Amino acid sequence: MSLDLTADTSVLAAAVADAARLLPVKGIDPLLTGLLLSGLDDEVVLSGTDRENSIRLRRNAFVHTDGQVLVPAKPLADTLGALEEPEVRLVVEGSRLAIRTPGGRFALPLMDGELHPGVGALPAAVGQVNAAELIALVGKVASAASRDDALPLFTGVHVQGRGDRLALVATDRYRMAIGDLPWRPEGELDVLVPAPLLAEVAKQARAAEVITVHADGTRFGLSWPGTQLGTVLLASPYPDESRHTDAPVDAVVEVDGDALAGAVRRVAPYAGPRAVVTVEVGDTELRIRAADPQNGEAEETVKATVDGDRFTHGYQARYLADALRVFGPARLRMSMRHGMRSTVLAVSDFNPEEANLRYVVMPIRMPTG
Amino acid sequence: MSLDLTADTSVLAAAVADAARLLPVKGIDPLLTGLLLSGLDDEVVLSGTDRENSIRLRRNAFVHTDGQVLVPAKPLADTLGALEEPEVRLVVEGSRLAIRTPGGRFALPLMDGELHPGVGALPAAVGQVNAAELIALVGKVASAASRDDALPLFTGVHVQGRGDRLALVATDRYRMAIGDLPWRPEGELDVLVPAPLLAEVAKQARAAEVITVHADGTRFGLSWPGTQLGTVLLASPYPDESRHTDAPVDAVVEVDGDALAGAVRRVAPYAGPRAVVTVEVGDTELRIRAADPQNGEAEETVKATVDGDRFTHGYQARYLADALRVFGPARLRMSMRHGMRSTVLAVSDFNPEEANLRYVVMPIRMPTG
Numbered sequence: 144m145s146l147d148l149t150a151d152t153s154v155l156a157a158a159v160a161d162a163a164r165l166l167p168v169k170g171i172d173p174l175l176t177g178l179l180l181s182g183l184d185d186e187v188v189l190s191g192t193d194r195e196n197s198i199r200l201r202r203n204a205f206v207h208t209d210g211q212v213l214v215p216a217k218p219l220a221d222t223l224g225a226l227e228e229p230e231v232r233l234v235v236e237g238s239r240l241a242i243r244t245p246g247g248r249f250a251l252p253l254m255d256g257e258l259h260p261g262v263g264a265l266p267a268a269v270g271q272v273n274a275a276e277l278i279a280l281v282g283k284v285a286s287a288a289s290r291d292d293a294l295p296l297f298t299g300v301h302v303q304g305r306g307d308r309l310a311l312v313a314t315d316r317y318r319m320a321i322g323d324l325p326w327r328p329e330g331e332l333d334v335l336v337p338a339p340l341l342a343e344v345a346k347q348a349r350a351a352e353v354i355t356v357h358a359d360g361t362r363f364g365l366s367w368p369g370t371q372l373g374t375v376l377l378a379s380p381y382p383d384e385s386r387h388t389d390a391p392v393d394a395v396v397e398v399d400g401d402a403l404a405g406a407v408r409r410v411a412p413y414a415g416p417r418a419v420v421t422v423e424v425g426d427t428e429l430r431i432r433a434a435d436p437q438n439g440e441a442e443e444t445v446k447a448t449v450d451g452d453r454f455t456h457g458y459q460a461r462y463l464a465d466a467l468r469v470f471g472p473a474r475l476r477m478s479m480r481h482g483m484r485s486t487v488l489a490v491s492d493f494n495p496e497e498a499n500l501r502y503v504v505m506p507i508r509m510p511t512g
Numbered sequence: 513m514s515l516d517l518t519a520d521t522s523v524l525a526a527a528v529a530d531a532a533r534l535l536p537v538k539g540i541d542p543l544l545t546g547l548l549l550s551g552l553d554d555e556v557v558l559s560g561t562d563r564e565n566s567i568r569l570r571r572n573a574f575v576h577t578d579g580q581v582l583v584p585a586k587p588l589a590d591t592l593g594a595l596e597e598p599e600v601r602l603v604v605e606g607s608r609l610a611i612r613t614p615g616g617r618f619a620l621p622l623m624d625g626e627l628h629p630g631v632g633a634l635p636a637a638v639g640q641v642n643a644a645e646l647i648a649l650v651g652k653v654a655s656a657a658s659r660d661d662a663l664p665l666f667t668g669v670h671v672q673g674r675g676d677r678l679a680l681v682a683t684d685r686y687r688m689a690i691g692d693l694p695w696r697p698e699g700e701l702d703v704l705v706p707a708p709l710l711a712e713v714a715k716q717a718r719a720a721e722v723i724t725v726h727a728d729g730t731r732f733g734l735s736w737p738g739t740q741l742g743t744v745l746l747a748s749p750y751p752d753e754s755r756h757t758d759a760p761v762d763a764v765v766e767v768d769g770d771a772l773a774g775a776v777r778r779v780a781p782y783a784g785p786r787a788v789v790t791v792e793v794g795d796t797e798l799r800i801r802a803a804d805p806q807n808g809e810a811e812e813t814v815k816a817t818v819d820g821d822r823f824t825h826g827y828q829a830r831y832l833a834d835a836l837r838v839f840g841p842a843r844l845r846m847s848m849r850h851g852m853r854s855t856v857l858a859v860s861d862f863n864p865e866e867a868n869l870r871y872v873v874m875p876i877r878m879p880t881g
Contacts, residue, residue, distance in 0.1 A: 218781060218807065225778045239808060247775070247812035249782065252805075409594045409616065412587060436621075438587065439608060443616035 144253060145210035147234040148182045150202065155231060156223035158189055158200045161347050163220035165198050165372075166191045177254045178216035179261070180233065180240075182206035190262040191216055196340055197262045199371040207234075213256035214240045222249045265357040265364035265373050269330035272309055274351040274367065276324050280311060280498045281341045283469045284322040287502070288338035289315035299377040300341055302356075302363070304332035309356075312384055313338060317505065318462045320469065321384050324498035332356065335377040336363045343372060387485040387503045394424055394451030396477040397491055403475070404467035406431040406443035411460035413441040419507060420463065423455040424479065433460070454481060456506040466502040483508065513622060514579035516603040517551040519571065524600060525592035527558055527569045530716050532589035534567050534741075535560045546623045547585035548630070549602065549609075551575035559631035560585055565709055566631045568740040576603075582625035583609045591618045634726040634733035634742050638699035641678055643720040643736065645693050649680060649867045650710045652838045653691040656871070657707035658684035668746040669710050671725075671732070673701035678725075681753055682707060686874065687831045689838065690753050693867035701725065704746040705732045712741060756854040756872045763793055763820035765846040766860055772844070773836035775800040775812035780829035782810035788876060789832065792824040793848065802829070823850060825875040835871040852877065 162178055169176060172194075181188040187204040191197070212235060219242070223231065228244040235241075239250035281300075289297035294316075301312040309326035312319065340363075348354060348367055357364035357373075364373040406429075410420055415435025423430040429447045434440035456479065466488050467475075474491040488502045531547055538545060541563075550557040556573040560566070581604060591611055592600065601612040608619035650669075658666035663685075670681040678695035681688065709732075717723060717736055726733035726742070733742040775798075779789055784804025792799040798816045803809035825848065835857050836844075843860040857871040 221781055222778060222810075225774070227774060246814070247778065247810070249778070249810040250808045252808050405594070405596060406616070409591060409618070412590055413618065439619040439621050441591075441616070441618040445615070 144212050145208050145235050146182050146212050147208035148187055148204045148206045149230055149232045150204040152226050152229055152231045154202055158202050159220045159223050162189050162191050162198050162200060163216040165196050166216045167193050168217050174254060174259050176215050177213040177259060179213050179259060181211040183209050192260060192262050195375045197373040199262045201369050211256055212240050213254040213259050214251045218251055265366060265371050266359035266362050268355050269332045269358050270326050270328040270356045271353050272326040274348050274354045276498050277354055278345045278348060280322045280324050282345050283500055284311045284313050284320040285338040285342050287318055287320035288313040295377055298338055299335040300338050301381040302334050302336050304328050319384060319503040321501045332358055334358050334363050335379045335381055337374055337377060340374040387487060392478040393481050394479045396424060396447050396449050398429060398445055398447040398475055400467055400470045400475045401472045402445045406445050407464050410441040410443055413438045414460055418460050419457045420460045421455055421457045424449055424453050457509045458504055458506060462504050466504050469502060513581050514577050514604050515551050515581050516577035517556055517573045517575045518599055518601045519573040521595050521598055521600045523571055527571050528589045528592050531558050531560050531567050531569060532585040534565050535585045536562050537586050543628050545584050546582040548582050548625060548628060550580040552578050561629060561631050564744045566742040568631045570738050580625055581609055582623040582628050583620045587620055634735060634740050635728035635731050637724050638701045638727050639695050639697040639725050640722050641695040643717050643723045645867050646723055647714045647717060649691045649693050651714050652869055653680045653682045653689040654707040654711050656687055656689035657682040664746055667707055668704040669707050670750040671703050671705050673697050688753060688872040690870045701727055703727050703732050704748050704750055706743055706746060709743040756856060761847040762850050763848045765793060766817040767798060767814055767844055769836055769839045769844045770841045771814045775814050776833050779810040779812055782807045783829055787829050788826045789829045790824055790826045793818055793822050826878045827873055827875060831873050835873050838871060
């Protein structure tokens with residue numbers, strides 16, 4: 144095995160760190176902890192996979208001797224990330240890949256690259272989307288997905304092309320985030336993608352302008368110049384959100400998102416072990432309340448514009464707080480329904496040119512009397 | 513019980529948070545989770561104790577009705593810390609202390625203040641010290657104390673008056689920090705103080721100029737305008753540090769602290785499970801090395817001025833890194849000895865007008881061959 148290259152330390156360190164985050168640190172197949180480094184002409188290609196997710200990055204380098212090696216990704220990322228010199232040389236020396244700087248030498252054991260499954264090409268492109276808009280929307284939608292691997296369906300984000308809009312839907316069964324944004328479709332798209340892969344986009348694509356979406360019947364991918372991220376699809380079918388968004392509404396409340404979030408944050412600690420806050424719809428305000436004999440009781444009033452019926456709903460404080468955090472300081476519209484039917488939050492003034500987000504929270508049954 | 517006062521929200525919130533940090537959140541004696549609030553004239557006094565540590569804070573307030581109540585400290589701190597209004601009113605309403613703002617009411621259950629042990633006066637003053645200097649030195653010394661309550665002796669900081677210097681010594685048996693700074697003594701002082709209480713000084717005394725030290729045979733305290741912190745002493749006797757600082761030295765190495773810290777940080781991950789780095793004293797440099805068949809091997813060279821013998825020592829990487837972190841970017845003097853005898857780090861140019869710090873790390877036995 145051979146390889147000898149010199150690269151900008153910070154560029155290489157950032158790329159290796161991005162790749163290492165997707166790879167296991169240990170596991171039954173130690174080869175998957177490895178990162179493939181291929182030097183050819185004036186480029187180094189980094190690729191790795193945990194057999195579900197895969198990553199392939201191209202970066203500039205001065206390649207003195209072409210070749211490919213497999214080395215443990217995490218230690219390589221740690222050493223590169225800690226270097227202070229502007230340039231670093233990677234060179235195969237016997238059974239080691241040496242990381243050399245003027246004052247230091249760090250030598251990682253080579254792994255058997257022949258046995259690594261490698262990283263293939265992404266499936267065909269199905270459309271393109273603005274990078275900054277996708278990053279912003281993914282961050283808001285993916286937080287509603289479950290982190291519990293016991294129900295894989297709910298760890299995914301449903302990604303669907305709907306005409307000139309790209310829809311992203313996530314739910315952990317207790318709340319649901321429904322987002323969509325403009326895109327340029329080039330094919331059909333209706334897939335369930337692991338949420339952690341989408342979250343990587345926000346970490347890695349900050350400098351990208353346009354992101355290309357790739358998919359076929361079993362795989363999904365995202366690419367922008369220098370980067371390819373791929374993953375295996377989760378099994379569908381996914382719950383349909385239209386019963387939450389399309390059913391008739393009994394009250395529409397407009398309220399300042401920050402003010403409501405502050406009230407929920409301050410009142411919630413008084414809710415005790417059930418962790419339920421009640422929202423009472425008044426004529427010109429919402430009253431947020433919580434009480435528990437052990438903890439005392441709390442109440443805050445938030446000004447609101449109310450159109451429709453007056454009633455009181457209980458919500459799990461955490462889900463209401465999560466939803467409000469996603470919207471931030473915007474003016475919000477809460478569409479509420481009687482009974483145990485969903486409440487939908489959205490911004491009051493929706494601009495169809497931009498990304499749109501709706502967040503569903505479910506009222507919970509209150510103790511009677 | 514009565515009490516009715518209005519106070520500046522941020523001042524009161526900061527004081528209650530400082531007090532709450534020292535108090536238990538739950539425990540076999542629920543009364544100790546409480547904070548005593550006493551309003552009289554234009555002042556509110558906050559006091560609490562966990563029977564070992566105690567705190568007593570005075571802050572300005574508009575007291576409408578004098579009185580004293582006991583309420584759970586943590587919920588009070590949380591609610592005050594989350595308020596956005598500039599002023600807050602605390603008023604007894606029935607069996608509750610209500611925290612009132614224009615838009616909200618938060619009501620905490622009153623506890624039985626009659627049963628609380630209360631917080632007495634600190635013991636007599638034994639000297640005074642500059643607040644900023646004490647804060648800086650405590651932060652460095654206390655980090656060498658143990659966090660393991662199984663050996664209470666090593667969770668303490670030995671605080672001793674030595675003429676016009678105040679000495680602070682902490683060790684967890686594996687490394688030792690020895691600091692001293694100028695002070696104005698007014699009496700004898702030789703006590704072992706729980707490190708966490710000293711660490712509170714850095715959090716609370718940032719605005720103070722002079723700190724008064726209090727002690728008697730069983731208690732220790734620190735005070736500055738508006739604040740009294742007290743604690744029960746730990747049992748002595750404490751290990752004597754002079755065998756580390758006064759014994760003859762075989763090599764004196766002068767080296768840039770940041771450069772050495774960087775080398776140790778980068779090399780240490782290659783050390784494997786023993787986590788040992790070796791330091792080889794050369795003619796004009798230190799060589800920092802680590803190796804493990806699984807992890808590979810690493811070496812960095814750091815320029816140094818060497819006076820005395822040449823030899824190689826192994827150190828636990830973590831303790832060496834901790835010591836170097838405490839000194840930061842200063843030029844350091846390492847006083848090294850043959851065999852399993854201590855290495856002492858200090859800054860090269862010690863100014864006797866200022867605080868002084870020495871840090872002892874022990875070499876460890878290296879595998880032969």
